[in-house]
Amino acid sequence: MKSSIKSNISDKKFCYLFKSYILTFFSSLLISMVSFSSVSFAQGNSIAGTDANWSSYGGNLASWRYSELDEINKNNVDKLVPAWIFHTDDYRDGLTSTPLVIDGVMYFSTPSNWVYALDAVSGKELWKYTYQKRPDFIKPGSSGAFIQSRGIAIHNNLIFMGTVDHALVAIDKESGQEVWKVFVDDSRQCGCNILSAPLVVKDMVIVGQNGGDGAFRGYLTAFDTNTGRFRWRFHTIPGVNEPGVESWLGDSWKYGGGAPWMTGSYDEELNLLYWGTGNAAGDFYSGNRVPQDRPDEFGINLYTASIVALNADTGDLVWHYQEVPRDVWDFDSAYEVVLMDREVNGAKRKILAHMNKSGLVFVLDRVNGEFLGTFSVPEVRTWITDVGPQGQLLGRKEPIPGEPVNICPTAIGAKSFNQMAYSPQTGLLYTPTLEFCADITAVEQEPEEGIFYASGGFVNQLPEGRRSFAHLDAWDPVTGERKWSIPSQYALMASILTTKGGLVFTGDPEGWFLAFDDSDGSLLWSFQTGAGHRGSSISYSANRATETPNQYIATPVGWQDSITGGMIEALFDDANFRKGSAIVAFALASPGKD
């Protein structure tokens, strides 16, 4: 198996990955669990992964990014070849999205809010939708100029996409024509925009937004899928006379951030939506948003940096868990919420696992929000010294006004918005982790609606004494044990895909697309795709010439060189983080059949 790896990869690349593999057994022993109750491993999820279709952003509504397909597996992955490559004509800022596949057609969005439909077997373009933005939609001095599109949603005959001028559009799946459009907010006022994929639940399409690093109050909004009509809105920060507003000083709740800027999950049986919320604003200074008599443990600046569980029909809050009370590090908790059913203390429970920017993974009972445990993923950590038995943040190292303080992880996070994956087959979470620090300087700042409200700034730094600055890990979410770890030289900022074939896929900034053994992390296959990876790979099946559908692995390529991607690239003089904008689809070579 190893010889086939070497034939596909440069010697330099092979050496560092091979050494990493050897190191993994030692490093896994060195990681300390922060806190965990007595739990044991068992499988038995009632939730299924994806099969022929990849129909939502996280694969399934539990955000697993796991495919039940196993035609491509450990035994034949080294025979993967490119089936087709499709180049978009949108070179604005790489390609960060997750493609969706329904019945042999692939749909995906690009940073300019264009949507493409491709034949998923041939890569041939079927149609292209070009969103018409409002003129002057960017509020000067806001974060609304950050232009991306991380994904779309599909329901019946409609495709849904949030836009950079803060609208939600529905597009006909067959024709590519716009069917309805609603402005969720006024980007010129709020300084906000929608970069994340919506989530479809029942007959509703639900969407959050970016803008929480500005003076803005985040919310989720649900619209009718057929008509676009408003259904409900949940503000992530309580308003006047609502429970939780007392956790804010004065009227600081109006500008407190908490934007739910990624995509949530849904449990059909419980009818609960789970969504992570962004950090409190201003980001790095809390003096003007925290009541002085508030204890420094739980329930500060609610419901920022939290997981909220909402009744899907009404948007009413059922429970919440705040992971970073009084956040001063820009440690959003907006990332994916992974749902699973696992045995804990001898009883099967519905749990969730959720990593926030700090790299802490919280494991909760998703019925009631009960804290079950947490573990810390990054190897370099200075922002806290420990976590208490109930998830309290201990030994906080905080930014100081007017003076740079070196803190790890950086405000970019121990993980960016790229997502981890969960395999019910191994019971493991596969996580892409960054190891960067930052000199953070806090500044007391007056909020102005929609304007950047970071209350400081930061300069990223490479932690001393390291030769690699990212790693792909496998974690047991129930015990908090790291099973294996594979270092990567620069950064891992693409999502993870795992499959029933026993494989874990991801890509790196230099363009390598990689397949690992899900049980021990050994590298089984790699391919240089020509451009850096910042999006999310998927798996699907579709008919080729044979009657039996074939499995494909598809990945977006094209490095995002603005904001987080650009910040990391700037740290490495010798980096060659390749630009581009394409989808590369792989399948097993089958000469004679096609």
Next chain:
Amino acid sequence: MKKLKWLILTLPVFTLCAQAANYESPDLRRGEEVYKASCATSYCHGVGGMTAGAPRLAARDFDVAYIAQVISNGVPDTTMAGFVNTLESNDLLAVMTYVASLNGIMNPDFSPTDPLASLGISVPNPKQKILSGTPLEGRELFFDAYEKGIKRCSTCHEIEGMGIPVAAPIQNVPTSINDLRKLITPQVVEISVLNDTMPALILKRTAEGIQFYDLTVAPPVLRTISELTNVTFKEGKSWQHVNVMQAYSENELEKLLIYLQSVVE
């Protein structure tokens, strides 16, 4: 070796920062304050002009004209916004002076009276008038995202460069609340699509299709229907402007009128 390169790269920057910190000019000190608050924020530039989310600004050999142009008008199609409309002119000048100092220009030749015009840069007129008192209170109500939320006026009206232009531009402001209540929105009809009947504001109607705003609930939904077979029309009275005004009290409506009268030509 990588760490060494990083140190070498940053040394000139620290030197320049030290110069800036010791400089006595009030403009420069103010410029550094404005820079920290408006430029060195989170994912934008770094403190002291260092690299962060946006490029390094220190020791780049920028000249005065370039600094004034970019800080004022931004860089099109990038995250760099222009600040000519968001910063007071003194602060704009101060932050230009500060960025110039980071590039070794310690006494930049910005004209204090009209720095942008002197550089041949056209300054767009601010879209918002400077208001105070009741007109300002009226504006805050018009755009009130906190109390009124999606029921605020700007959900359907664009004025002074903000708001969603669902309705036609406001041209004639009523003189009293009674007159405001009598306003009839033209082109609102009832449309039935299959069995779904809704009040609609027609934008475009051709033989091939129709485009309209569904006004059933706020915010309005722009619908595009290419097949007219299942669409029927009739005169509509179910939606009236006076009903959506109920989000505002009598006192608030007075303030809204005063605001509109002060900004609509």
